[in-house]
Amino acid sequence: MNNTFRAIKFLFIILCAISSLTVSPSYSEQNERPNILLIITDDQSIDTINALGNKAIQTPNIDRLAHSGMAFTHVFNQGSWSGAVCAPSRQMINTGRNLHMTGFSPVSNKTTYPLMGETFRQSGYETFITGKWHVGDNALKRSFNIGRAVHEGGMAPIRKGGQWKPWLTDFGEKIKWAKKQKNQHTSEAFADAAISYIETKEKRNNNPFFMYVAFTAPHDPRQSPQSYVDKYPAESINLPPNFLPMPEIDAGDYNIRDEALMTFPRTEKQTKEFIGEYYAMIEHMDDQIGRILDSLEKSPYANNTYIIFTSDHGLAVGKHGLAGKQSVYDHSIRTPFIMVGNGIPENTRAKGMFYLNSIFATTAELAGIDTPESVQGPSVLPIIRGEKTVMNNYIYGSYRHFQRMARNHRYKLVYYPLLKRNVLFDLMNDPWEMHDISNAEGSASIIQELTAKLEELKVEVGDPLTNDDPVNSYQPFTGKVRPGFQKDKIGIKQTVFKEH
The missing domain is CATH 3.40.720.10 (Alkaline Phosphatase, subunit A)
Known part of the structure; x- marks a missing residue:
């Protein structure tokens, strides 16, 4: 019985020593x-x-x-x-x-x-x-x-x-x-x-x-x-x-x-x-x-x-x-x-x-x-x-009404609401985010998963943007669309860049 008591006491001392290494909200030497x-x-x-x-x-x-x-x-x-x-x-x-x-x-x-x-x-x-x-x-x-x-x-x-x-x-x-x-x-x-x-x-x-x-x-x-x-x-x-x-x-x-x-x-x-x-x-x-x-x-x-x-x-x-x-x-x-x-x-x-x-x-x-x-x-x-x-396990990201992102530990989905376009990166094999694999075999299910998660995350962070009308739905935060980028003209063009 004494041996059992000593063993329990020793275990208690060890546990106290371990717990002292954890972060304590009021710990200091004083x-x-x-x-x-x-x-x-x-x-x-x-x-x-x-x-x-x-x-x-x-x-x-x-x-x-x-x-x-x-x-x-x-x-x-x-x-x-x-x-x-x-x-x-x-x-x-x-x-x-x-x-x-x-x-x-x-x-x-x-x-x-x-x-x-x-x-x-x-x-x-x-x-x-x-x-x-x-x-x-x-x-x-x-x-x-x-x-x-x-x-x-x-x-x-x-x-x-x-x-x-x-x-x-x-x-x-x-x-x-x-x-x-x-x-x-x-x-x-x-x-x-x-x-x-x-x-x-x-x-x-x-x-x-x-x-x-x-x-x-x-x-x-x-x-x-x-x-x-x-x-x-x-x-x-x-x-x-x-x-x-x-x-x-x-x-x-x-x-x-x-x-x-x-x-x-x-x-x-x-x-x-x-x-x-x-x-x-x-x-x-x-x-x-x-x-x-x-x-x-x-x-x-x-x-x-x-x-x-x-x-x-x-x-x-x-x-x-x-x-x-x-x-x-x-x-x-x-x-x-x-x-x-x-x-x-x-x-x-x-x-x-x-x-x-x-x-x-x-x-x-x-x-x-x-x-x-x-x-x-x-x-x-x-x-x-x-x-x-x-x-x-999932992270949200956005920029105004132009970009949305959802990622997990391996894949990142970037969605461009005004372009109705998805881009998918395999961050494990492409950490510099250089290769869009959205059209690769097997990517459809990943995009589907991250798209669903993105909609959940938008609710979590209070994002008002809707995919069918990104400009108008985001008006409480976006204000006016910048000149030169009207809704019906946005596309893949890389010719006009103006300083504000």
């Missing part, structure tokens, strides 16, 4: 609520990190995160009802809701749903933002106690100072709302603001913090110090396998601003220069991220802060004849996603198969905060705890 550092970049593709496979770019500090935590390979933006894809993406992140159900739309920049920063703030966290917001003034004021060097709008156009002389806003902690033009690169200004916040936090209060650090890099204008540009000369850049001079399908929106950044047809030289500037801006931003991480490591919060690194969406940068992110190809809808912190296995990889709107519930669970009932994206901690391998 048994305090953990801090959250969320780093969001702008337009950064999944394939722009050295540690995750791209040896042509140097990203030592994002690599630090990848080596220190879990990197997910298949995390998705659900798409966009706007050419400015970053706005709906950030709305999904900050409400935790699906694309067409955030409360935001082309006619409203306000929502009644609880916001992520607002929820942390109401739970006793000090909430801080620096960098790009793009979710509206009302939501900004609801979400954060303190803002330093906040870029309230979308991109940083050259006519308004570009990356080197941006207009940035400060507010909170005895500073009134004030916008000033700063004579400093955005990435450096945001890093300085984040570092200053970390260094002064302890003097201010003992509340846990939620930091929202959102770089405008590597969104154009692609301006970075010349020393970084010199590292990536055009002659050293290899074109991606799916580079094309022209898109193979005119989906209806290739006259948008992003696509006008390069001439049609794309040239190899121009595309290589484009990629080089993109890589230079990412490496410069990476160095600023390193400065923030160094400051955090020296602070009292080093052992009690969870870090999430991600981007709002990806970017084509020459792939498929495209420059921007207005598509459902993987280069545009997949994003890097890394989590670091207590209980998160180091230097591990996971598939994930979830959307960016899971950030809200995930950070809330880490902090031990009740997730609002309005949040639709689930926490991804079950993957970290080993309870699940993926969150979804």
Whole structure:
């Protein structure tokens, strides 16, 4: 009997030891609520990190995160009802809701749903933002106690100072709302603001913090110090396998601003220069991220802060004849996603198969905060705890009323509503999405399955588009059809591309 008791006691001790390795929402060495550092970049593709496979770019500090935590390979933006894809993406992140159900739309920049920063703030966290917001003034004021060097709008156009002389806003902690033009690169200004916040936090209060650090890099204008540009000369850049001079399908929106950044047809030289500037801006931003991480490591919060690194969406940068992110190809809808912190296995990889709107519930669970009932994206901690391998077996994607996508672990179906056309990719054998197999033997049943799943997913995300009348059914989100692409003229034509 004593031996049995000792065996049971020993087993109990082992189980307790194992459970201590799992993520606990309130774990820290001081048994305090953990801090959250969320780093969001702008337009950064999944394939722009050295540690995750791209040896042509140097990203030592994002690599630090990848080596220190879990990197997910298949995390998705659900798409966009706007050419400015970053706005709906950030709305999904900050409400935790699906694309067409955030409360935001082309006619409203306000929502009644609880916001992520607002929820942390109401739970006793000090909430801080620096960098790009793009979710509206009302939501900004609801979400954060303190803002330093906040870029309230979308991109940083050259006519308004570009990356080197941006207009940035400060507010909170005895500073009134004030916008000033700063004579400093955005990435450096945001890093300085984040570092200053970390260094002064302890003097201010003992509340846990939620930091929202959102770089405008590597969104154009692609301006970075010349020393970084010199590292990536055009002659050293290899074109991606799916580079094309022209898109193979005119989906209806290739006259948008992003696509006008390069001439049609794309040239190899121009595309290589484009990629080089993109890589230079990412490496410069990476160095600023390193400065923030160094400051955090020296602070009292080093052992009690969870870090999430991600981007709002990806970017084509020459792939498929495209420059921007207005598509459902993987280069545009997949994003890097890394989590670091207590209980998160180091230097591990996971598939994930979830959307960016899971950030809200995930950070809330880490902090031990009740997730609002309005949040639709689930926490991804079950993957970290080993309870699940993926969150979804099917993923939805869209771009305005021009494109729809449903994919599983192997196949991706892209449907063009205005063209009434299906394209099917075998992602296992064609990861660069170069070969349409929709007419291949055996593909009909796959298309049928994914078409049915797409209709289910449309309901799940609140997509109003109907296949028999895509333009009119999508009017609540699409507004007017762009000039030159009237309903009766849309087809496979690749001759007219106008800048807006």
